[in-house]
Amino acid sequence: MSAADEQEQPVSTTQPAAGEHLLEVSGLTKHFPIRRGIVFQRQIGAVHAVDGIDFTVGAGQSLGLVGESGCGKSTTGRLITRLLEPTAGKVVFDGEDITHTPENRMKEARRNLQMIFQDPYSSLNPRHTVGTIVETPMRLNDINPPQGHKKRAQELLETVGLNPEHYNRYPNEFSGGQRQRIGIARALALRPKLIVADEPVSALDVSIQAQIVNLLQDLQRELGIAFVFIAHDLAVVRHFCERVAVMYLGKIVEVADRQTLYTGPRHPYTHALLSAVPEADPDAVHRRERIRLAGDVPSPVDPPSGCRFRTRCWKAQERCATEEPPLVRLGGNAEGHLTACHFPEEPSVEARAEDIVLDPALTTLEDNASAAS
Numbered sequence: 001m002s003a004a005d006e007q008e009q010p011v012s013t014t015q016p017a018a019g020e021h022l023l024e025v026s027g028l029t030k031h032f033p034i035r036r037g038i039v040f041q042r043q044i045g046a047v048h049a050v051d052g053i054d055f056t057v058g059a060g061q062s063l064g065l066v067g068e069s070g071c072g073k074s075t076t077g078r079l080i081t082r083l084l085e086p087t088a089g090k091v092v093f094d095g096e097d098i099t100h101t102p103e104n105r106m107k108e109a110r111r112n113l114q115m116i117f118q119d120p121y122s123s124l125n126p127r128h129t130v131g132t133i134v135e136t137p138m139r140l141n142d143i144n145p146p147q148g149h150k151k152r153a154q155e156l157l158e159t160v161g162l163n164p165e166h167y168n169r170y171p172n173e174f175s176g177g178q179r180q181r182i183g184i185a186r187a188l189a190l191r192p193k194l195i196v197a198d199e200p201v202s203a204l205d206v207s208i209q210a211q212i213v214n215l216l217q218d219l220q221r222e223l224g225i226a227f228v229f230i231a232h233d234l235a236v237v238r239h240f241c242e243r244v245a246v247m248y249l250g251k252i253v254e255v256a257d258r259q260t261l262y263t264g265p266r267h268p269y270t271h272a273l274l275s276a277v278p279e280a281d282p283d284a285v286h287r288r289e290r291i292r293l294a295g296d297v298p299s300p301v302d303p304p305s306g307c308r309f310r311t312r313c314w315k316a317q318e319r320c321a322t323e324e325p326p327l328v329r330l331g332g333n334a335e336g337h338l339t340a341c342h343f344p345e346e347p348s349v350e351a352r353a354e355d356i357v358l359d360p361a362l363t364t365l366e367d368n369a370s371a372a373s
């Protein structure tokens with residue numbers, strides 16, 4: 001049994017100090033009720049979309065939120081921006097508890113807390129000109145820039161790399177990447193302190209994705225805007241986010257600064273996600289590990305007991321079914337590196353003696369392929 005197979009004792013259970021953060025999320029939970037019946041609409045269960053997560057984002061910092069489809073990333077983004085009402089937990093933004101602030105008192109927070117959506121096609125009103133789209137948040141919030149709304153909107157278009165002369169054009173006259181730039185200009189109109197970007201590049205051509213990520217990175221640096229960047233792919237957040245949180249089935253299973261997470265992850269699920277990221281340098285001296293996960297993520301209606309990843313984990317033992325691992329700093333973890341696992345991996349992404357291939361169908365396919373060659 002290797003050192004990593006031994007049960008881990010946390011060295012600390014504390015999150016980074018509170019109070020100094022722009023955004024503090026604690027115990028955040030969203031259960032969507034499942035109802036049956038036409039008249040009485042009895043609740044027969046709930047989708048456990050987000051199940052008690054804690055994280056913080058400092059002013060001007062960027063946090064990546066990654067995980068497979070359905071793990072609760074978008075719901076988290078919508079809870080932070082109060083597009084959804086949480087079932088439990090707390091969202092403190094800029095020192096103010098906004099968890100249950102009524103809509104009519106959300107104006108100030110909304111100015112500072114903007115969202116960029118995944119789909120640049122459906123998130124822009126096709127009947128409004130680009131100028132109207134970018135100006136509307138200013139008008140709704142009674143912001144009257146000294147240079148006037150039009151001039152300010154044109155400045156914003158220029159900031160995001162669009163031609164200010166195109167102010168009177170309609171969204172359908174732009175490409176996908178350009179439309180996402182319009183969405184970004186709209187989010188910038190109120191000079192927010194935090195932008196939640198929900199998969200802002202996943203609907204775009206691969207060739208355009210890097211341009212949009214670079215634009216967001218420039219804006220973050222120049223304007224000091226903090227970001228929560230939601231992506232299903234670790235490769236996308238790699239160059240953008242200083243800290244990365246990995247979600248699985250409504251929980252955060254690991255969070256660390258970028259360098260630590262990419263080179264020394266401890267949670268088996270983070271290892272699996274990283275092994276799916278294409279190798280940047282195919283001639284690298286140290287080969288990266290290969291892990292193929294079996295099957296789909298279990299249903300969030302009835303998540304597994306204990307550790308939610310245990311049904312797909314190669315290290316799972318009895319304890320994993322009965323005891324939920326807390327998100328804590330393990331022995332050997334750097335400060336701020338928190339992992340929720342009873343039997344964590346060694347902090348390395350180098351190739352193992354044998355690949356982990358959990359999907360039996362895949363194993364058979366690979367065996368057949370190697371026998372034929």
Ligand SMILES: Nc1ncnc2c1ncn2[C@@H]1O[C@H](COP(=O)(O)OP(=O)(O)OP(=O)(O)O)[C@@H](O)[C@H]1O
Nearest residue numbers: 032047049068069070071072073074075076232300
């Ligand atoms: N309004 C809703 N009513 C019921 N269930 C919902 C609702 N919105 C999301 N869910 C469910 O909550 C879970 C988490 O969804 P969410 O969209 O947050 O995941 P995600 O990680 O962002 O996935 P994706 O990348 O596919 O958007 C999913 O099982 C989803 O089906």
